[in-house]
Amino acid sequence: MRSILIITLLSCFCADEAKIFSKCELAHKLKTKRMDGYHGYSLADWVCMAPYESNFNTRAFNGKNANGSSDYGLFHLNSKWWCKNSHHSSANACNIMCSKFLDDNINDDIVCAKRVVRDPKGMSAWMAWVKHCRQGFVQIPGRL
Known part of the structure; x- marks a missing residue:
C-alpha cells in the first residue's frame, strides 16, 4: 500500500504534459500581462498567431528550420535570434x-x-502572423 502511494505521488511530480490554452484563456492571460496594444498589436494579433x-x-518545438535553428514554446521563439540553445x-x-x-x-x-x-x-518576425x-483578425484554427 505504501509503495502505491509513493508511486502515485512521484507520478504527479513527473507528469510532463503540455499546457494547451484555449483562445479565451490565452487572451485573458495576455491581457493581464498588458499585451493588448503593446507596440500597436492587439490581443487579436497574438491570439491569431498562436495556433x-x-x-x-506551451511545449511546442520545431527543430527543422533550414538555417539549423529551432523554434520553442507557445510563440515559437527562434534560437538564432531570441534564445540560446546548445x-x-x-x-x-x-x-x-x-x-x-x-x-x-x-511569463x-x-x-x-x-x-x-x-x-x-x-x-x-513571425511568418505565421x-x-x-x-x-486583421481572421477565423483561426484551434480550441475554443
Missing part, C-alpha cells in the same frame, strides 16, 4: 535559454515576445 505557431501548446550560436536577444520556453509558465515567453515586437520588424493575421 499557427504552436497550436496553443546546438548553435545565437544573438540571444532575450538573454534566456530556449528550454525555458518549453514549460507551462509563459518568460511573454517577456521575450515583447522584446521581439520592439524590433523594427515587429510581429513580422504575416501569412494569417497581418490583414
